[in-house]
Amino acid sequence: MWPASGRGRKTILAMTPEGSRVVICVKPEERERPAMKPSVSVIIPAFNVEAYLGAAIDSVIAQTQRDVEFIIVDDCSTDGTAAVAGRYQDARIRVLRNAKNEGPSQSRNVAINHAEGEWVAILDGDDWWKPPRLERLLALAEGHRADIVCDDLLLVPEGERNPSVTFFQTQARRLGRIEQPFEVNALKMAVDDYGFLKPVFRRAFLNAHALRYNPALWAGEDFDFLLRCLLASGRMVVSQEAMYCYRSRPGSLTSDPVRCLTRIIDMAEALTASLDPRTQGEVIEALGRYREWKLREREDARFRAPLQKGAWGECMSLALKNPAKLPRYMPMVGRQLVSLAVSRARR
Template structure:
Protein backbone atom coordinates (compact mmCIF):
# COMPACT_ATOMS: atom_id res chain seq x y z
CA UNK A 1 0.00 0.00 0.00
CA UNK A 2 2.39 2.67 -1.13
CA UNK A 3 -0.11 5.27 -2.36
CA UNK A 4 -2.90 4.57 0.11
CA UNK A 5 -0.59 4.83 3.10
CA UNK A 6 -0.18 8.55 2.33
CA UNK A 7 -3.86 9.25 3.01
CA UNK A 8 -4.63 10.04 6.62
CA UNK A 9 -7.73 8.46 8.17
CA UNK A 10 -9.60 10.20 10.98
CA UNK A 11 -11.29 7.65 13.21
CA UNK A 12 -14.34 9.04 15.00
CA UNK A 13 -15.38 7.37 18.26
CA UNK A 14 -18.23 8.76 20.35
CA UNK A 15 -18.53 7.57 23.94
CA UNK A 16 -21.24 7.43 26.56
CA UNK A 17 -20.94 5.18 29.62
CA UNK A 18 -18.72 2.57 27.97
CA UNK A 19 -16.09 2.11 30.67
CA UNK A 20 -16.15 -1.65 30.06
CA UNK A 21 -15.50 -1.42 26.32
CA UNK A 22 -13.74 1.79 25.27
CA UNK A 23 -10.15 0.63 25.73
CA UNK A 24 -10.81 -2.55 23.74
CA UNK A 25 -12.34 -0.50 20.90
CA UNK A 26 -9.48 1.98 21.01
CA UNK A 27 -6.86 -0.75 21.05
CA UNK A 28 -8.36 -2.26 17.90
CA UNK A 29 -7.70 1.04 16.12
CA UNK A 30 -4.17 1.41 17.46
CA UNK A 31 -3.38 -2.13 16.26
CA UNK A 32 -4.31 -1.33 12.66
CA UNK A 33 -1.77 -2.34 10.05
CA UNK A 34 -2.59 0.99 8.39
CA UNK A 35 -0.66 3.53 10.48
CA UNK A 36 -1.50 6.97 9.08
CA UNK A 37 -4.37 7.71 11.45
CA UNK A 38 -5.69 10.17 13.97
CA UNK A 39 -8.30 9.20 16.54
CA UNK A 40 -10.96 11.68 17.62
CA UNK A 41 -13.00 10.74 20.68
CA UNK A 42 -16.04 12.79 21.67
CA UNK A 43 -17.48 11.92 25.07
CA UNK A 44 -21.15 12.77 25.58
CA UNK A 45 -21.17 13.46 29.34
CA UNK A 46 -20.55 9.92 30.54
CA UNK A 47 -21.61 9.36 34.15
CA UNK A 48 -19.52 6.23 34.73
CA UNK A 49 -15.72 5.94 34.69
CA UNK A 50 -15.39 6.56 30.94
CA UNK A 51 -14.24 10.17 31.36
CA UNK A 52 -11.48 9.21 33.82
CA UNK A 53 -10.28 6.47 31.48
CA UNK A 54 -10.10 8.92 28.58
CA UNK A 55 -8.31 11.59 30.63
CA UNK A 56 -5.54 9.11 31.43
CA UNK A 57 -4.83 8.23 27.80
CA UNK A 58 -1.53 9.66 26.62
CA UNK A 59 -1.07 9.29 22.88
CA UNK A 60 -0.39 12.08 20.40
CA UNK A 61 -2.59 10.37 17.80
CA UNK A 62 -5.65 10.64 20.05
CA UNK A 63 -7.64 13.85 20.48
CA UNK A 64 -10.37 13.86 23.10
CA UNK A 65 -13.28 16.28 23.41
CA UNK A 66 -15.89 16.42 26.16
CA UNK A 67 -19.40 17.74 25.51
CA UNK A 68 -20.63 20.18 28.14
CA UNK A 69 -24.13 18.68 27.92
CA UNK A 70 -25.48 15.36 26.74
CA UNK A 71 -26.16 15.92 23.04
CA UNK A 72 -26.57 12.44 21.60
CA UNK A 73 -24.40 10.40 19.19
CA UNK A 74 -25.31 12.40 16.07
CA UNK A 75 -24.09 15.70 17.53
CA UNK A 76 -20.93 14.01 18.78
CA UNK A 77 -20.18 12.40 15.41
CA UNK A 78 -20.73 15.68 13.58
CA UNK A 79 -18.37 17.36 16.04
CA UNK A 80 -15.76 14.68 15.45
CA UNK A 81 -16.03 15.07 11.68
CA UNK A 82 -15.62 18.85 12.03
CA UNK A 83 -12.43 18.33 14.04
CA UNK A 84 -11.04 15.74 11.62
CA UNK A 85 -8.05 16.54 9.42
CA UNK A 86 -7.76 13.27 7.50
CA UNK A 87 -8.68 12.65 3.89
CA UNK A 88 -10.99 9.90 5.08
CA UNK A 89 -13.34 9.56 8.04
CA UNK A 90 -14.11 6.19 9.63
CA UNK A 91 -16.84 5.68 12.23
CA UNK A 92 -16.39 3.25 15.12
CA UNK A 93 -18.98 2.75 17.85
CA UNK A 94 -17.31 2.69 21.24
CA UNK A 95 -18.45 -0.82 22.20
CA UNK A 96 -17.43 -2.37 18.87
CA UNK A 97 -14.01 -3.20 17.47
CA UNK A 98 -12.12 -3.72 14.20
CA UNK A 99 -10.05 -6.48 12.73
CA UNK A 100 -6.40 -5.40 12.50
CA UNK A 101 -6.43 -5.02 8.70
CA UNK A 102 -9.74 -3.14 8.34
CA UNK A 103 -8.37 0.25 7.37
CA UNK A 104 -5.71 -1.23 5.11
CA UNK A 105 -8.23 -3.31 3.17
CA UNK A 106 -10.89 -0.59 2.99
CA UNK A 107 -8.60 2.28 2.02
CA UNK A 108 -6.91 0.11 -0.61
CA UNK A 109 -10.35 -0.68 -2.08
CA UNK A 110 -11.68 2.88 -1.94
CA UNK A 111 -8.64 4.37 -3.68
CA UNK A 112 -8.45 1.58 -6.24
CA UNK A 113 -12.15 2.04 -7.12
CA UNK A 114 -12.06 5.84 -7.05
CA UNK A 115 -15.26 6.17 -4.98
CA UNK A 116 -16.00 8.40 -2.00
CA UNK A 117 -17.62 5.91 0.38
CA UNK A 118 -16.95 2.26 1.16
CA UNK A 119 -18.54 -0.24 3.55
CA UNK A 120 -17.50 -3.75 4.50
CA UNK A 121 -19.62 -6.54 5.97
CA UNK A 122 -20.32 -6.54 9.71
CA UNK A 123 -19.76 -9.48 12.06
CA UNK A 124 -22.48 -9.89 14.72
CA UNK A 125 -20.94 -11.10 17.99
CA UNK A 126 -22.82 -11.53 21.27
CA UNK A 127 -21.11 -9.80 24.19
CA UNK A 128 -18.74 -12.18 25.92
CA UNK A 129 -18.30 -14.44 22.90
CA UNK A 130 -15.54 -14.51 20.29
CA UNK A 131 -17.02 -15.89 17.08
CA UNK A 132 -19.79 -14.21 15.08
CA UNK A 133 -23.15 -15.95 14.87
CA UNK A 134 -23.93 -14.16 11.60
CA UNK A 135 -23.02 -11.17 9.46
CA UNK A 136 -25.03 -8.24 8.14
CA UNK A 137 -24.85 -9.44 4.55
CA UNK A 138 -25.95 -12.96 5.49
CA UNK A 139 -28.84 -11.69 7.62
CA UNK A 140 -30.03 -9.55 4.71
CA UNK A 141 -29.46 -12.33 2.15
CA UNK A 142 -26.93 -10.21 0.28
CA UNK A 143 -24.45 -12.10 -1.87
CA UNK A 144 -21.47 -9.79 -2.35
CA UNK A 145 -18.59 -11.65 -3.98
CA UNK A 146 -16.66 -8.64 -5.33
CA UNK A 147 -16.64 -4.86 -4.74
CA UNK A 148 -20.15 -3.78 -5.69
CA UNK A 149 -21.95 -0.43 -5.82
CA UNK A 150 -25.20 -0.49 -3.89
CA UNK A 151 -28.23 1.18 -5.52
CA UNK A 152 -30.43 3.29 -3.28
CA UNK A 153 -33.45 1.02 -3.75
CA UNK A 154 -31.52 -2.02 -2.48
CA UNK A 155 -30.18 -0.01 0.47
CA UNK A 156 -33.71 0.95 1.51
CA UNK A 157 -35.38 -2.40 0.79
CA UNK A 158 -32.70 -4.35 2.66
CA UNK A 159 -32.64 -1.78 5.49
CA UNK A 160 -28.84 -1.47 5.56
CA UNK A 161 -28.54 1.33 8.10
CA UNK A 162 -26.14 -0.73 10.22
CA UNK A 163 -23.37 -0.35 7.63
CA UNK A 164 -20.32 1.45 9.05
CA UNK A 165 -18.90 3.67 6.31
CA UNK A 166 -15.45 4.98 5.58
CA UNK A 167 -15.93 8.27 3.75
CA UNK A 168 -14.00 10.89 1.87
CA UNK A 169 -14.29 13.87 4.21
CA UNK A 170 -14.31 16.47 1.39
CA UNK A 171 -17.26 14.65 -0.17
CA UNK A 172 -19.47 14.88 2.93
CA UNK A 173 -18.40 18.47 3.69
CA UNK A 174 -19.04 19.61 0.10
CA UNK A 175 -22.52 18.06 0.10
CA UNK A 176 -23.29 19.20 3.67
CA UNK A 177 -24.06 15.65 4.76
CA UNK A 178 -24.45 15.38 8.53
CA UNK A 179 -25.95 13.05 11.09
CA UNK A 180 -29.46 14.26 12.01
CA UNK A 181 -29.02 15.57 15.54
CA UNK A 182 -32.75 15.60 16.29
CA UNK A 183 -33.03 11.86 15.54
CA UNK A 184 -32.58 9.41 18.41
CA UNK A 185 -32.93 6.16 16.47
CA UNK A 186 -32.12 5.43 12.83
CA UNK A 187 -29.65 8.28 12.34
CA UNK A 188 -27.15 5.93 10.65
CA UNK A 189 -29.73 4.93 8.04
CA UNK A 190 -30.66 8.56 7.27
CA UNK A 191 -27.00 9.57 7.06
CA UNK A 192 -26.22 6.85 4.53
CA UNK A 193 -29.40 7.64 2.63
CA UNK A 194 -28.14 11.20 2.17
CA UNK A 195 -24.75 9.83 1.10
CA UNK A 196 -26.43 7.68 -1.55
CA UNK A 197 -28.48 10.62 -2.79
CA UNK A 198 -25.24 12.43 -3.56
CA UNK A 199 -22.89 9.70 -4.67
CA UNK A 200 -21.82 6.08 -4.87
CA UNK A 201 -21.33 3.64 -2.00
CA UNK A 202 -19.14 0.60 -2.60
CA UNK A 203 -19.62 -2.66 -0.68
CA UNK A 204 -16.74 -5.09 -0.26
CA UNK A 205 -17.38 -8.77 0.50
CA UNK A 206 -15.46 -9.41 3.70
CA UNK A 207 -16.33 -8.09 7.15
CA UNK A 208 -13.64 -6.38 9.21
CA UNK A 209 -16.05 -4.62 11.59
CA UNK A 210 -17.17 -6.47 14.73
CA UNK A 211 -20.53 -5.41 16.14
CA UNK A 212 -20.99 -6.24 19.80
CA UNK A 213 -24.53 -7.24 20.74
CA UNK A 214 -24.92 -6.51 24.41
CA UNK A 215 -27.86 -6.53 26.76
CA UNK A 216 -29.91 -3.39 26.17
CA UNK A 217 -28.56 -2.77 22.66
CA UNK A 218 -31.10 -1.77 20.01
CA UNK A 219 -30.57 -4.92 18.01
CA UNK A 220 -31.87 -6.89 20.99
CA UNK A 221 -34.73 -4.53 21.89
CA UNK A 222 -37.10 -4.77 18.94
CA UNK A 223 -39.90 -2.66 20.39
CA UNK A 224 -37.75 0.41 21.04
CA UNK A 225 -35.91 -0.09 17.74
CA UNK A 226 -39.01 -0.22 15.55
CA UNK A 227 -40.73 2.63 17.38
CA UNK A 228 -37.63 4.78 16.88
CA UNK A 229 -37.26 3.85 13.22
CA UNK A 230 -40.94 4.60 12.55
CA UNK A 231 -40.65 8.04 14.15
CA UNK A 232 -37.40 8.97 12.40
CA UNK A 233 -38.63 7.85 8.96
CA UNK A 234 -41.97 9.63 9.39
CA UNK A 235 -40.26 12.88 10.40
CA UNK A 236 -37.77 12.59 7.54
CA UNK A 237 -40.56 12.15 4.99
CA UNK A 238 -42.50 15.07 6.44
CA UNK A 239 -39.54 17.43 6.66
CA UNK A 240 -37.78 16.54 3.40
CA UNK A 241 -40.74 15.82 1.11
CA UNK A 242 -39.86 18.74 -1.18
CA UNK A 243 -36.33 17.45 -1.83
CA UNK A 244 -36.77 13.66 -1.83
CA UNK A 245 -37.29 12.13 -5.30
CA UNK A 246 -40.69 10.50 -5.67
CA UNK A 247 -39.26 7.01 -6.19
CA UNK A 248 -37.29 7.32 -2.94
CA UNK A 249 -40.40 8.48 -1.08
CA UNK A 250 -42.27 5.40 -2.33
CA UNK A 251 -39.46 3.13 -1.10
CA UNK A 252 -39.32 4.85 2.29
CA UNK A 253 -43.09 4.59 2.74
CA UNK A 254 -42.90 0.89 1.95
CA UNK A 255 -40.10 0.51 4.53
CA UNK A 256 -42.21 2.46 7.02
CA UNK A 257 -45.12 0.06 6.52
CA UNK A 258 -42.81 -2.95 7.06
CA UNK A 259 -41.61 -1.49 10.34
CA UNK A 260 -45.18 -0.81 11.47
CA UNK A 261 -46.10 -4.42 10.73
CA UNK A 262 -43.02 -5.69 12.55
CA UNK A 263 -43.81 -3.51 15.56
CA UNK A 264 -47.38 -4.87 15.62
CA UNK A 265 -45.95 -8.39 15.56
CA UNK A 266 -43.55 -7.62 18.44
CA UNK A 267 -46.36 -6.09 20.52
CA UNK A 268 -48.61 -9.07 19.78
CA UNK A 269 -46.00 -11.50 21.11
CA UNK A 270 -45.52 -9.34 24.21
CA UNK A 271 -49.29 -9.32 24.84
CA UNK A 272 -49.38 -13.12 24.66
CA UNK A 273 -46.50 -13.54 27.08
CA UNK A 274 -48.20 -11.14 29.51
CA UNK A 275 -51.60 -12.79 28.99
CA UNK A 276 -53.27 -9.56 27.84
CA UNK A 277 -56.14 -11.47 26.27
CA UNK A 278 -58.21 -8.47 25.16
CA UNK A 279 -55.26 -6.93 23.35
CA UNK A 280 -54.44 -10.29 21.79
CA UNK A 281 -57.98 -10.68 20.44
CA UNK A 282 -57.99 -7.13 19.04
CA UNK A 283 -54.73 -7.76 17.19
CA UNK A 284 -55.99 -11.07 15.79
CA UNK A 285 -59.06 -9.29 14.42
CA UNK A 286 -56.85 -6.85 12.50
CA UNK A 287 -54.18 -9.46 11.66
CA UNK A 288 -55.89 -12.89 11.40
CA UNK A 289 -52.63 -14.69 10.56
CA UNK A 290 -51.44 -13.91 14.10
CA UNK A 291 -53.84 -16.60 15.31
CA UNK A 292 -51.40 -19.24 14.03
CA UNK A 293 -48.71 -17.97 16.38
CA UNK A 294 -51.21 -17.97 19.26
CA UNK A 295 -52.15 -21.59 18.54
CA UNK A 296 -48.48 -22.56 18.47
CA UNK A 297 -47.83 -20.71 21.72
CA UNK A 298 -50.77 -22.37 23.50
CA UNK A 299 -49.78 -25.78 22.17
CA UNK A 300 -46.23 -25.39 23.51
CA UNK A 301 -47.58 -24.41 26.93
CA UNK A 302 -49.96 -27.38 27.01
CA UNK A 303 -47.15 -29.69 25.93
CA UNK A 304 -44.95 -28.48 28.78
CA UNK A 305 -47.84 -28.79 31.26
CA UNK A 306 -48.54 -32.33 30.04
CA UNK A 307 -45.02 -33.39 30.95
Protein backbone atom coordinates in the same frame (compact mmCIF):
# COMPACT_ATOMS: atom_id res chain seq x y z
CA MET B 1 -15.64 14.13 36.58
CA TRP B 2 -13.46 14.30 33.50
CA PRO B 3 -9.76 14.52 34.47
CA ALA B 4 -9.06 18.17 33.75
CA SER B 5 -5.62 18.56 35.21
CA GLY B 6 -2.69 16.69 36.57
CA ARG B 7 0.20 14.99 34.77
CA GLY B 8 0.36 17.97 32.45
CA ARG B 9 -3.16 17.54 31.11
CA LYS B 10 -4.76 20.71 29.78
CA THR B 11 -8.43 21.42 29.06
CA ILE B 12 -9.86 23.78 26.47
CA LEU B 13 -13.50 24.88 26.21
CA ALA B 14 -14.56 25.09 22.55
CA MET B 15 -17.76 25.82 20.66
CA THR B 16 -18.94 23.73 17.71
CA PRO B 17 -20.50 25.35 14.60
CA GLU B 18 -23.91 24.12 15.82
CA GLY B 19 -23.48 26.02 19.08
CA SER B 20 -22.74 23.04 21.32
CA ARG B 21 -19.96 23.35 23.88
CA VAL B 22 -17.29 20.68 24.11
CA VAL B 23 -14.37 20.27 26.47
CA ILE B 24 -11.17 19.19 24.73
CA CYS B 25 -8.78 17.28 26.97
CA VAL B 26 -5.26 17.59 25.59
CA LYS B 27 -2.22 15.60 26.68
CA PRO B 28 1.20 17.30 26.52
CA GLU B 29 2.38 15.23 23.57
CA GLU B 30 -0.79 16.08 21.64
CA ARG B 31 0.03 19.78 21.68
CA GLU B 32 2.93 18.99 19.36
CA ARG B 33 1.09 16.83 16.85
CA PRO B 34 2.93 15.88 13.63
CA ALA B 35 2.46 18.25 10.70
CA MET B 36 1.46 15.38 8.38
CA LYS B 37 -2.30 14.89 8.31
CA PRO B 38 -3.64 11.38 8.98
CA SER B 39 -5.28 9.32 6.25
CA VAL B 40 -8.19 8.39 8.52
CA SER B 41 -9.95 10.11 11.39
CA VAL B 42 -11.56 7.40 13.52
CA ILE B 43 -14.62 8.77 15.28
CA ILE B 44 -15.75 7.06 18.48
CA PRO B 45 -18.90 8.46 20.15
CA ALA B 46 -18.96 7.07 23.68
CA PHE B 47 -21.66 7.01 26.34
CA ASN B 48 -21.35 4.73 29.38
CA VAL B 49 -19.11 2.21 27.62
CA GLU B 50 -16.46 1.83 30.33
CA ALA B 51 -16.48 -1.95 29.95
CA TYR B 52 -16.05 -1.85 26.17
CA LEU B 53 -14.17 1.28 25.11
CA GLY B 54 -10.73 -0.21 25.69
CA ALA B 55 -11.41 -2.99 23.18
CA ALA B 56 -12.60 -0.43 20.62
CA ILE B 57 -9.47 1.71 21.02
CA ASP B 58 -7.16 -1.32 21.02
CA SER B 59 -8.70 -2.52 17.75
CA VAL B 60 -7.84 0.80 16.09
CA ILE B 61 -4.30 0.72 17.46
CA ALA B 62 -3.97 -2.77 15.95
CA GLN B 63 -5.01 -1.65 12.44
CA THR B 64 -2.60 -2.40 9.62
CA GLN B 65 -3.45 1.12 8.37
CA ARG B 66 -1.22 3.05 10.74
CA ASP B 67 -1.69 6.72 9.79
CA VAL B 68 -4.87 7.35 11.75
CA GLU B 69 -6.09 9.74 14.42
CA PHE B 70 -8.66 8.93 17.08
CA ILE B 71 -11.37 11.38 18.08
CA ILE B 72 -13.30 10.10 21.09
CA VAL B 73 -16.38 12.10 22.09
CA ASP B 74 -17.59 11.31 25.60
CA ASP B 75 -21.28 12.20 25.75
CA CYS B 76 -21.38 13.02 29.48
CA SER B 77 -20.95 9.42 30.60
CA THR B 78 -21.76 8.66 34.23
CA ASP B 79 -19.41 5.67 34.50
CA GLY B 80 -15.64 5.36 33.98
CA THR B 81 -15.68 5.93 30.21
CA ALA B 82 -13.63 9.12 30.59
CA ALA B 83 -10.98 7.36 32.65
CA VAL B 84 -10.60 4.59 30.07
CA ALA B 85 -10.11 7.12 27.27
CA GLY B 86 -7.67 9.13 29.36
CA ARG B 87 -5.29 6.31 30.18
CA TYR B 88 -3.95 5.92 26.63
CA GLN B 89 -0.62 7.66 26.09
CA ASP B 90 -0.87 7.94 22.31
CA ALA B 91 -0.32 11.23 20.49
CA ARG B 92 -2.88 10.22 17.86
CA ILE B 93 -5.73 10.26 20.37
CA ARG B 94 -7.86 13.34 21.01
CA VAL B 95 -10.65 13.24 23.56
CA LEU B 96 -13.61 15.64 23.51
CA ARG B 97 -16.38 15.84 26.07
CA ASN B 98 -19.83 17.24 25.37
CA ALA B 99 -20.95 19.84 27.91
CA LYS B 100 -24.30 18.03 28.07
CA ASN B 101 -25.68 14.72 26.82
CA GLU B 102 -26.23 15.33 23.09
CA GLY B 103 -26.85 11.85 21.66
CA PRO B 104 -24.94 9.84 19.03
CA SER B 105 -25.65 12.07 16.03
CA GLN B 106 -24.35 15.29 17.56
CA SER B 107 -21.36 13.49 19.07
CA ARG B 108 -20.39 12.30 15.60
CA ASN B 109 -20.86 15.79 14.18
CA VAL B 110 -18.57 17.25 16.82
CA ALA B 111 -15.89 14.73 15.89
CA ILE B 112 -16.30 15.25 12.13
CA ASN B 113 -15.87 18.99 12.64
CA HIS B 114 -12.56 18.33 14.43
CA ALA B 115 -11.35 15.67 11.98
CA GLU B 116 -8.22 16.19 9.90
CA GLY B 117 -8.04 12.91 7.96
CA GLU B 118 -8.88 12.37 4.31
CA TRP B 119 -11.37 9.73 5.46
CA VAL B 120 -13.75 9.62 8.43
CA ALA B 121 -14.50 6.19 9.92
CA ILE B 122 -17.34 5.54 12.35
CA LEU B 123 -16.74 3.17 15.29
CA ASP B 124 -19.24 2.87 18.13
CA GLY B 125 -17.69 2.74 21.58
CA ASP B 126 -18.89 -0.80 22.33
CA ASP B 127 -17.76 -2.35 19.03
CA TRP B 128 -14.37 -3.21 17.53
CA TRP B 129 -12.61 -3.89 14.21
CA LYS B 130 -10.58 -6.69 12.69
CA PRO B 131 -6.96 -5.52 12.06
CA PRO B 132 -7.06 -5.20 8.24
CA ARG B 133 -10.40 -3.36 8.07
CA LEU B 134 -9.28 0.18 7.32
CA GLU B 135 -6.54 -0.83 4.88
CA ARG B 136 -8.89 -3.03 2.85
CA LEU B 137 -11.75 -0.54 2.81
CA LEU B 138 -9.49 2.31 1.69
CA ALA B 139 -8.15 0.12 -1.12
CA LEU B 140 -11.73 -0.67 -2.13
CA ALA B 141 -12.65 3.02 -2.07
CA GLU B 142 -9.70 4.04 -4.21
CA GLY B 143 -10.32 1.21 -6.65
CA HIS B 144 -13.94 2.27 -7.17
CA ARG B 145 -13.42 6.03 -6.68
CA ALA B 146 -16.00 5.81 -3.92
CA ASP B 147 -17.04 8.48 -1.44
CA ILE B 148 -18.43 5.93 1.03
CA VAL B 149 -17.32 2.38 1.79
CA CYS B 150 -18.79 -0.19 4.18
CA ASP B 151 -18.42 -3.87 4.94
CA ASP B 152 -20.52 -6.67 6.41
CA LEU B 153 -20.91 -6.85 10.20
CA LEU B 154 -19.85 -9.66 12.51
CA LEU B 155 -22.69 -9.93 15.04
CA VAL B 156 -21.38 -10.67 18.53
CA PRO B 157 -23.77 -11.49 21.41
CA GLU B 158 -23.11 -9.78 24.73
CA GLY B 159 -20.60 -11.67 26.87
CA GLU B 160 -18.93 -13.36 23.91
CA ARG B 161 -15.86 -12.50 21.87
CA ASN B 162 -16.55 -14.53 18.75
CA PRO B 163 -19.34 -13.67 16.29
CA SER B 164 -22.29 -15.99 15.90
CA VAL B 165 -23.20 -14.87 12.37
CA THR B 166 -22.78 -11.94 9.97
CA PHE B 167 -25.40 -9.34 9.16
CA PHE B 168 -25.59 -10.35 5.48
CA GLN B 169 -26.09 -13.99 6.50
CA THR B 170 -29.09 -13.02 8.63
CA GLN B 171 -30.50 -11.10 5.65
CA ALA B 172 -29.74 -13.68 2.95
CA ARG B 173 -33.40 -14.41 2.29
CA ARG B 174 -34.05 -10.72 1.59
CA LEU B 175 -30.74 -9.62 0.03
CA GLY B 176 -29.55 -12.86 -1.55
CA ARG B 177 -26.05 -14.30 -1.29
CA ILE B 178 -23.40 -11.57 -1.39
CA GLU B 179 -20.02 -12.73 -2.68
CA GLN B 180 -18.41 -9.60 -4.12
CA PRO B 181 -18.40 -5.82 -3.62
CA PHE B 182 -21.46 -3.97 -4.89
CA GLU B 183 -22.62 -0.38 -5.29
CA VAL B 184 -25.56 1.19 -3.50
CA ASN B 185 -27.50 4.19 -4.82
CA ALA B 186 -30.28 6.14 -3.10
CA LEU B 187 -33.08 3.92 -4.41
CA LYS B 188 -31.29 0.69 -3.44
CA MET B 189 -30.62 2.17 0.00
CA ALA B 190 -34.31 2.95 0.50
CA VAL B 191 -35.38 -0.48 -0.78
CA ASP B 192 -32.81 -2.75 0.90
CA ASP B 193 -31.84 -0.71 4.02
CA TYR B 194 -28.09 -0.71 4.54
CA GLY B 195 -28.40 1.73 7.42
CA PHE B 196 -27.13 -0.92 9.82
CA LEU B 197 -23.64 -0.77 8.29
CA LYS B 198 -20.82 1.37 9.69
CA PRO B 199 -19.36 3.54 6.91
CA VAL B 200 -16.07 5.19 6.10
CA PHE B 201 -16.62 8.57 4.38
CA ARG B 202 -14.41 10.76 2.23
CA ARG B 203 -14.28 13.91 4.37
CA ALA B 204 -14.00 16.28 1.39
CA PHE B 205 -17.30 14.89 0.06
CA LEU B 206 -19.07 15.53 3.38
CA ASN B 207 -17.75 19.07 3.59
CA ALA B 208 -18.44 19.90 -0.07
CA HIS B 209 -22.12 19.07 0.45
CA ALA B 210 -22.37 20.32 4.08
CA LEU B 211 -23.48 16.85 5.17
CA ARG B 212 -23.78 16.06 8.86
CA TYR B 213 -25.88 13.73 11.00
CA ASN B 214 -29.31 14.98 12.05
CA PRO B 215 -28.73 15.82 15.75
CA ALA B 216 -32.40 15.24 16.57
CA LEU B 217 -32.13 11.53 15.72
CA TRP B 218 -31.22 8.99 18.41
CA ALA B 219 -32.15 6.00 16.22
CA GLY B 220 -32.15 5.59 12.45
CA GLU B 221 -29.47 8.28 12.15
CA ASP B 222 -27.23 6.06 10.01
CA PHE B 223 -29.97 5.32 7.47
CA ASP B 224 -30.95 8.99 7.30
CA PHE B 225 -27.36 10.17 6.87
CA LEU B 226 -26.39 7.56 4.28
CA LEU B 227 -29.49 8.23 2.20
CA ARG B 228 -28.86 11.98 2.23
CA CYS B 229 -25.25 11.33 1.17
CA LEU B 230 -26.47 9.20 -1.74
CA LEU B 231 -29.05 11.80 -2.74
CA ALA B 232 -26.10 14.22 -2.96
CA SER B 233 -24.61 11.87 -5.61
CA GLY B 234 -22.21 10.13 -3.27
CA ARG B 235 -20.78 6.88 -4.60
CA MET B 236 -21.12 4.03 -2.09
CA VAL B 237 -19.46 0.62 -2.35
CA VAL B 238 -20.06 -2.25 0.08
CA SER B 239 -17.57 -5.06 0.66
CA GLN B 240 -18.75 -8.62 1.15
CA GLU B 241 -16.07 -9.05 3.83
CA ALA B 242 -17.10 -8.82 7.48
CA MET B 243 -14.52 -6.87 9.49
CA TYR B 244 -16.66 -4.74 11.84
CA CYS B 245 -17.58 -6.53 15.10
CA TYR B 246 -20.99 -5.32 16.24
CA ARG B 247 -21.87 -6.05 19.86
CA SER B 248 -25.49 -6.60 20.85
CA ARG B 249 -25.84 -5.73 24.52
CA PRO B 250 -28.57 -5.10 27.10
CA GLY B 251 -29.16 -1.43 27.79
CA SER B 252 -28.39 -0.28 24.27
CA LEU B 253 -31.14 1.34 22.22
CA THR B 254 -31.46 -1.73 19.99
CA SER B 255 -32.23 -3.82 23.08
CA ASP B 256 -35.57 -1.93 23.26
CA PRO B 257 -36.88 -2.67 19.76
CA VAL B 258 -40.28 -1.01 20.16
CA ARG B 259 -38.76 2.32 21.18
CA CYS B 260 -36.03 2.02 18.54
CA LEU B 261 -38.49 1.18 15.75
CA THR B 262 -40.80 4.03 16.75
CA ARG B 263 -37.92 6.47 16.33
CA ILE B 264 -36.97 4.90 12.99
CA ILE B 265 -40.55 5.26 11.74
CA ASP B 266 -40.54 8.93 12.78
CA MET B 267 -37.22 9.37 10.95
CA ALA B 268 -38.61 7.83 7.76
CA GLU B 269 -41.65 10.10 7.84
CA ALA B 270 -39.54 13.24 8.34
CA LEU B 271 -37.08 12.20 5.64
CA THR B 272 -39.90 11.52 3.18
CA ALA B 273 -41.43 14.93 3.88
CA SER B 274 -38.10 16.60 3.06
CA LEU B 275 -37.86 15.12 -0.46
CA ASP B 276 -39.18 16.64 -3.69
CA PRO B 277 -41.68 14.25 -5.34
CA ARG B 278 -40.89 15.77 -8.76
CA THR B 279 -37.30 14.51 -8.66
CA GLN B 280 -37.30 11.81 -5.98
CA GLY B 281 -40.60 10.05 -6.62
CA GLU B 282 -39.13 6.53 -6.70
CA VAL B 283 -37.19 7.08 -3.49
CA ILE B 284 -40.30 8.47 -1.78
CA GLU B 285 -42.29 5.39 -2.82
CA ALA B 286 -39.52 3.13 -1.53
CA LEU B 287 -39.44 5.03 1.77
CA GLY B 288 -43.18 4.47 2.08
CA ARG B 289 -42.62 0.72 1.77
CA TYR B 290 -39.72 0.98 4.22
CA ARG B 291 -42.01 2.69 6.74
CA GLU B 292 -44.67 -0.03 6.34
CA TRP B 293 -41.99 -2.67 6.87
CA LYS B 294 -40.86 -0.99 10.10
CA LEU B 295 -44.47 -0.70 11.28
CA ARG B 296 -44.87 -4.47 10.86
CA GLU B 297 -41.60 -5.04 12.70
CA ARG B 298 -42.85 -2.87 15.56
CA GLU B 299 -46.09 -4.88 15.78
CA ASP B 300 -44.06 -8.08 15.97
CA ALA B 301 -41.78 -6.56 18.63
CA ARG B 302 -44.78 -5.55 20.76
CA PHE B 303 -45.99 -9.16 20.72
CA ARG B 304 -42.53 -10.70 21.13
CA ALA B 305 -41.65 -8.70 24.28
CA PRO B 306 -44.33 -10.22 26.60
CA LEU B 307 -43.90 -13.59 24.86
CA GLN B 308 -40.24 -13.75 25.82
CA LYS B 309 -41.12 -12.85 29.41
CA GLY B 310 -43.72 -15.62 29.57
CA ALA B 311 -46.57 -13.13 29.97
CA TRP B 312 -49.06 -15.37 28.19
CA GLY B 313 -52.09 -13.36 29.33
CA GLU B 314 -50.73 -10.20 27.70
CA CYS B 315 -49.97 -12.18 24.54
CA MET B 316 -53.53 -13.50 24.44
CA SER B 317 -54.91 -9.98 24.90
CA LEU B 318 -52.83 -8.68 21.98
CA ALA B 319 -53.92 -11.58 19.79
CA LEU B 320 -57.61 -11.00 20.58
CA LYS B 321 -57.27 -7.30 19.77
CA ASN B 322 -55.54 -8.09 16.48
CA PRO B 323 -56.99 -11.38 15.18
CA ALA B 324 -55.79 -10.60 11.66
CA LYS B 325 -52.22 -10.75 12.99
CA LEU B 326 -52.54 -14.35 14.26
CA PRO B 327 -50.79 -15.82 11.19
CA ARG B 328 -47.77 -13.64 12.08
CA TYR B 329 -47.95 -14.31 15.82
CA MET B 330 -48.31 -18.11 15.78
CA PRO B 331 -44.81 -18.90 14.43
CA MET B 332 -43.36 -16.74 17.24
CA VAL B 333 -45.39 -18.69 19.81
CA GLY B 334 -44.17 -21.96 18.32
CA ARG B 335 -40.53 -20.91 18.47
CA GLN B 336 -40.91 -19.75 22.08
CA LEU B 337 -42.51 -23.05 23.12
CA VAL B 338 -39.69 -25.01 21.47
CA SER B 339 -37.13 -22.81 23.23
CA LEU B 340 -38.81 -23.40 26.60
CA ALA B 341 -38.94 -27.16 26.00
CA VAL B 342 -35.25 -27.27 25.12
CA SER B 343 -34.34 -25.21 28.20
CA ARG B 344 -36.28 -27.53 30.51
CA ALA B 345 -34.77 -30.63 28.92
CA ARG B 346 -31.27 -29.33 29.68
CA ARG B 347 -31.97 -28.83 33.39
